[in-house]
Amino acid sequence: MKPKIFIDGEHGTTGLQIRTRLAGRDDINVISIPEAERRNDAMREDRLNEADIAILCLPDGASRQAVGMLGGSNSTRVIDTSTAFRTDAGWAYGFAEMERAQAERIASARFVANPGCYPTGAIALVRPLRMENILPSDYPVTVNAVSGYTGGGKQLIARMEDDTNPDHIGAPHFAYALTLRHKHLPEMQEHGLLDRLPLFTPSVGRFPQGMIVQVPLFLDLLNGEMDIAKIHAALEAHYAGQPFVDVASLEESASTERxxxxxxxxxxxxxxFVCGSPDGAHVNLIALLDNLGKGASGAAVQNMNLMLAS
Ligand SMILES: NC(=O)C1=CN([C@@H]2O[C@H](COP(=O)(O)OP(=O)(O)OC[C@H]3O[C@@H](n4cnc5c(N)ncnc54)[C@H](OP(=O)(O)O)[C@@H]3O)[C@@H](O)[C@H]2O)C=CC1
Ligand SMILES: CC(=O)N[C@@H](CCC(=O)OP(=O)(O)O)C(=O)O
Incomplete structure (x- = not known):
């Protein structure tokens, strides 16, 4: 029998992208709810309990509710794309390349928390340097980022695209989370292996999909005699052989203007990318991704595939 996959929230931004990625696959059976019934709790509960893997593409509260709908003895496995469980010790964090053993943890887990889009970039840059003790655990990390506006789901998409919307946003680029307490900070800190809460300054641009996450560093505040080549080598070794994460060569980074x-x-x-100042004093670590790809739906499908293979 083919494994049954249910996407709760399949008509939202992340859910639709997962559905598109699963279309045409004949190794799974995607079970569904008509769009008009998407908030019908009885139907959701029924599908959630019928599924082998449920992928939750819902706001945090609805994700918690969905997990509560699974009876105690139920064996449905769950991938949650919300923020609700990303620092919960009972859940495997769904960033498969975070360390070598992580893919196996995801493959054998019942509950997998898909990472946030910004943390995917930030943790990808920071964690290998923490694991090699290049970056001190109390380093004052700053994370600066821009996201495509689909990152804010259906509501932000409507505000950006529909100029008749009473809450229309006309700005080509805006900064937000100005009080420095964005909801992604706990997972960045925990899975980035940082003692100190990072300073995170996100922004949104007038483009639907895409993301840049930047972590600039002072080399003289790192452990040991550090230079850009050693930092690049640590990232390259960490991601060697990983099909979804590519580390640009130092030559490519150095010759990239934009x-x-x-x-x-x-x-x-x-x-x-690992860029640096000509005098060797500063490096800028940069992650480039699609907020809805490796940052959400692509990672969810990657995790589903790992779970199905176990
Ligand atoms: N967009 C992105 O780039 C990323 C999103 N995520 C996370 O993925 C999750 C989904 O986000 P996103 O797809 O952007 O959001 P959307 O608002 O686009 O979609 C959410 C979907 O969930 C439905 N929904 C909301 N509440 C309930 C409920 N109580 N019961 C059943 N269905 C409900 C919505 O229906 P309705 O239309 O009726 O409101 C909608 O179809 C969120 O937790 C988000 O934080 C994670 C990483 C990146
Ligand atoms: C542009 C934008 O608004 N982005 C969202 C995060 C998108 C994401 O990763 O969502 P979750 O962590 O909720 O899963 C935000 O900043 O709240």
């Missing part, structure tokens, strides 16, 4: 936030839109991969 990075286009939309460059990886529509893909499930992430590319990392």
């Amino acid at each position: 990075i286009n936030a939309e460059e990886l839109a529509g893909t499930d991969g992430m590319k990392l």
Whole structure:
């Protein structure tokens, strides 16, 4: 029998993208709810309990509710794309390349928390340097980012695209989370292995999909005699052989004048750059991804595939 997959929230931004990625697959059976019934709790509960894997593409509260709908003895496995369980010890964090053992943890887990889009970039840059003790655990990390507006789901998409919307946003680019307490900080800190809460300054641009996450570093505040080549080598070794994460060569990074936030839109991969000042004093670590690809739906399908293979 083919494994049954249910996407709760399949008519939302992340859910639709997962559905598209699963269309045409004949190794799984996608079970569904008509759009008009998407908030019909009895139907949702029925599908959630029938599924082998449920992928939750819902706001945090509805995700918690969905998990509560699974009876105690039920064996439905869950991938949750919300923020609700990303630092919960009972859930495997769904960033498969975070360390070598993580893919196996995801493959054998019942509950998998898909990472946030921004944390995917930030953790990808920071964690290998923490694991190699290049970056001190109390380093004052700053994370600066821009996202495509689909990152805000149906509501932000409507506000950006529909100029008759009473809450229309006309800005080409805006900064937000100005009080420095964005909901992604706990997972960035925990899975980035950081003692100190990072300073995170996100923004949104007038393009639907794409993301740049930047973590600039002072080399003299790192452990040991550090230079850009050693930092690049640590990232390259960490991601060697990983099909979804590419580390640009130092030559490519050095010769890159601009990075286009939309460059990886529509893909499930992430590319990392290590740039630096000519005097060797500063490096800038940069992650380029699609907020809906490796940042959400692509990662969810990657995790589903790992779970199905176990
Ligand atoms: N967009 C992105 O780039 C990313 C999103 N995520 C996370 O994925 C999750 C989904 O986000 P996104 O797809 O952007 O959001 P959307 O608002 O686009 O979609 C959410 C979907 O869930 C439905 N829904 C809301 N509440 C309930 C409920 N109580 N019961 C049943 N269905 C409900 C909505 O229906 P309705 O239309 O009726 O409101 C909608 O179809 C969120 O937790 C988000 O934080 C994670 C990473 C990146
Ligand atoms: C542009 C934008 O608004 N982005 C969203 C995060 C998108 C994401 O990763 O969502 P979850 O962590 O909720 O899963 C935000 O900042 O709230």
